[in-house]
Amino acid sequence: MKIGKASAIDGVAPILILLMLGSPAPAQNPKPKDNYLRNIELCNGLDRTPFEARIEGCTALIDAREDMKTTALAIAYNNRGNAYAANRDYDRAIEDFDESIKLNPTYPKPLNNRGVAYLKKGEYDVAIKAFDQAIKRDPNYGEAFANRAGAHLKRNEYDRAARDYDEAIRLDPKLEGAWSGRCWTRAILGALQAALEDCNKAIQSGSNDAATYDSRGLIYLKTGQVAAAIDDYSSALRFDPKLASALYGRGLAKLKHGDKAGGNTDITAAKTIQANIGDDFTRYGVR
Numbered sequence: 329m330k331i332g333k334a335s336a337i338d339g340v341a342p343i344l345i346l347l348m349l350g351s352p353a354p355a356q357n358p359k360p361k362d363n364y365l366r367n368i369e370l371c372n373g374l375d376r377t378p379f380e381a382r383i384e385g386c387t388a389l390i391d392a393r394e395d396m397k398t399t400a401l402a403i404a405y406n407n408r409g410n411a412y413a414a415n416r417d418y419d420r421a422i423e424d425f426d427e428s429i430k431l432n433p434t435y436p437k438p439l440n441n442r443g444v445a446y447l448k449k450g451e452y453d454v455a456i457k458a459f460d461q462a463i464k465r466d467p468n469y470g471e472a473f474a475n476r477a478g479a480h481l482k483r484n485e486y487d488r489a490a491r492d493y494d495e496a497i498r499l500d501p502k503l504e505g506a507w508s509g510r511c512w513t514r515a516i517l518g519a520l521q522a523a524l525e526d527c528n529k530a531i532q533s534g535s536n537d538a539a540t541y542d543s544r545g546l547i548y549l550k551t552g553q554v555a556a557a558i559d560d561y562s563s564a565l566r567f568d569p570k571l572a573s574a575l576y577g578r579g580l581a582k583l584k585h586g587d588k589a590g591g592n593t594d595i596t597a598a599k600t601i602q603a604n605i606g607d608d609f610t611r612y613g614v615r
Contacts, residue, residue: 364392371407382411402432409441418445436465440472447479455479470500477509484611489513504535512543515550516612523547538568545577549614557581572602576609 370377370385386408393401409424425442428435443458459476462469477492493510496503507530514523527544545560561578564571579594598605609615 363388371404373411379411379414382414383408386411398431399435402428402435402438405431406435406438406441409438409445413441413445413448416448418449421445434465436462436469436472439465440469440475443472443479444475447475447482450482452479452482468499470496470498470503470506473499474503474506474509477506477513481509481513486513486517490517502533504530504533505539507533508535508537508540508543511540512546515543515546518550518613520547520551536567538564538571538574540564541567542571542574542577545574545581546612546614549577549581550612552584554581554585558585570601572598572605573608575601576605577614580609580614 367385367388370381371389373382373385386404389396389404390401390408396404405424405428409421409428412418412421412424422442422445425438425445428438429442439458439462443455443462446452446455446458456476456479459472459479462472463476466472473492473496477489477496480486480489480492490510490513493506493513496506497510500506507526511523511526511530514520514526524544524547527540527547530540531544541560541564545557545564548554548557548560558578558581561574561581564574565578568574575594576598579591579596579598582588582591582594585591595606602608
């Protein structure tokens with residue numbers, strides 16, 4: 329089962345200069361101060377900043393911890409954890425999120441981000457506990473609800489996932505991944521018209537990703553619109569050529585469309601990637 333776009337590390341939090349206790353260097357020697365400000369910029373880096381540079385900038389700030397307030401230091405650890413997670417170094421990421429939480433127990437972002445790291449590691453129970461804590465800190469944290477829904481999906485708890493997606497969308501209707509995730513959940517549960525509306529909403533909002541087209545492909549497959557299913561599964565595979573659910577779904581759709589050779593080729597490719605993918609589709613109500 330895929331982890332939807334909604335299951336994502338929360339964005340970096342800016343370390344404001346106002347949070348600093350003071351300059352790390354005397355006024356007559358501006359070079360260290362320039363480096364200090366540059367490290368803040370790197371640690372605050374967005375997705376386009378290479379994760380190695382983000383790690384380097386955050387590490388420099390953490391090493392100079394005597395120059396930072398506790399709240400800013402907690403942000404630096406959170407942001408470095410984000411960079412480690414971007415590099416799929418989830419164990420180091422979790423260590424940094426833990427340190428951020430110790431420094432500022434009221435800060436919900438590292439709780440959410442720690443949950444995502446555990447989710448990526450396949451430790452779903454621990455992930456859910458982290459999301460529970462993030463939501464307890466901030467009951468209006470829509471992204472944490474969406475991420476917890478993703479963890480429920482991994483445990484095949486579709487009703488719980490649907491409720492969390494409902495709450496995520498209520499709190500933050502701009503969460504594209506939540507619309508896509510709820511589409512997938514509703515498609516599995518059989519609420520096909522509502523699922524289709526969610527997927528269309530996500531796509532109309534600019535959510536051009538494999539997960540959304542894969543979800544809508546399942547809807548069309550369930551409703552017998554096999555040509556539309558093939559088109560959407562093909563779109564999903566353009567984004568992610570090794571998405572087993574899209575390959576298997578397209579294979580089934582091709583078989584129903586009379587393309588036995590093409591269907592069997594796709595199904596074989598899907599099983600090579602995920603041997604039990606057929607069991608997933610049986611659980612979805614598709615054979």
